Amino acid sequence: MGEYRGGMNYWQRATGSWQVRLVGEVAVHGMDGTWEAPDVGSRKARTLLALLGVAQGRMVTVETIGEELWGDAPPRQPRANVATLVSRLRARFGASVIIGGRRGYRLGDTIRVDLHDAAQDITYAESALSTGRPGTGLVAAENGLDLIGTNVVLMDYPTPEWAERARAMQTGLLRRGRHAGAECALRVGQPAKAQAIAEAAIIADPLDERAHGMLMRAHDALGEPARALVAYERLRTTLATELGTGPVAAIRDLHVAILRANAVSA
Numbered sequence: 001m002g003e004y005r006g007g008m009n010y011w012q013r014a015t016g017s018w019q020v021r022l023v024g025e026v027a028v029h030g031m032d033g034t035w036e037a038p039d040v041g042s043r044k045a046r047t048l049l050a051l052l053g054v055a056q057g058r059m060v061t062v063e064t065i066g067e068e069l070w071g072d073a074p075p076r077q078p079r080a081n082v083a084t085l086v087s088r089l090r091a092r093f094g095a096s097v098i099i100g101g102r103r104g105y106r107l108g109d110t111i112r113v114d115l116h117d118a119a120q121d122i123t124y125a126e127s128a129l130s131t132g133r134p135g136t137g138l139v140a141a142e143n144g145l146d147l148i149g150t151n152v153v154l155m156d157y158p159t160p161e162w163a164e165r166a167r168a169m170q171t172g173l174l175r176r177g178r179h180a181g182a183e184c185a186l187r188v189g190q191p192a193k194a195q196a197i198a199e200a201a202i203i204a205d206p207l208d209e210r211a212h213g214m215l216m217r218a219h220d221a222l223g224e225p226a227r228a229l230v231a232y233e234r235l236r237t238t239l240a241t242e243l244g245t246g247p248v249a250a251i252r253d254l255h256v257a258i259l260r261a262n263a264v265s266a
Helices: 007-015 043-054 062-070 078-093 114-130 134-148 161-187 191-204 209-221 225-243 249-265
Strands: 019-021 027-030 033-035 098-100 104-107
Touching (some): 019 043, 019 114, 043 062, 043 078, 043 161, 078 098, 114 134, 134 161, 161 191, 191 209, 209 249
Antiparallel strands (some): 027 033, 098 104
């Protein structure tokens, strides 16, 4: 997948272009600073930008844009109104920020989106982990998590289906990024960092068995086998209560290994 150079930060220095922020309120980040929600434009302009950001470079038809902006009460000339919103965004962020015309619009080829930048970082981390480069993978995972782990995606849009899709993507990426990051941290000898990442994954999903396993390994590597055993018991109890089942074989085997090692050293 090429050499990792630090995600958006490196890319932005190299191109000097824009990144659309979907985490929290819609914002735009550039070399000269960040345009927070009120400075980006009107509510409808921000909604248009968010729609195009979620679409990840795909064309969004004018009809779809109109439905999301006005619902069952469109203006007399919805196409012209959409074109006006696009013109205002282009005037503020450059002609290349949005591409298209009467048929539909998409973000320009050089415009980044935080959610999709994080997806690239986390996918890179997983690849680096699988090819024996956990140090590089850890940096990539942490960059991806930093991009999307501070707030809910599109918090100002609680009900639209397109925003719910984006939030589901965020949830999946956070899970993948935490798994990859914790495993990379363990492999490069940073169990305290692995512990913190695994704990964040467990807070998000108390049934996450993989995260519990990495937390147990982190505690054991830190010389805290008792805390590893407590983590196992917490998982076992939660699974029994919520699902009527027990941990998978790999977690049970890890539990036994920690018990035996602790018994030998006692």
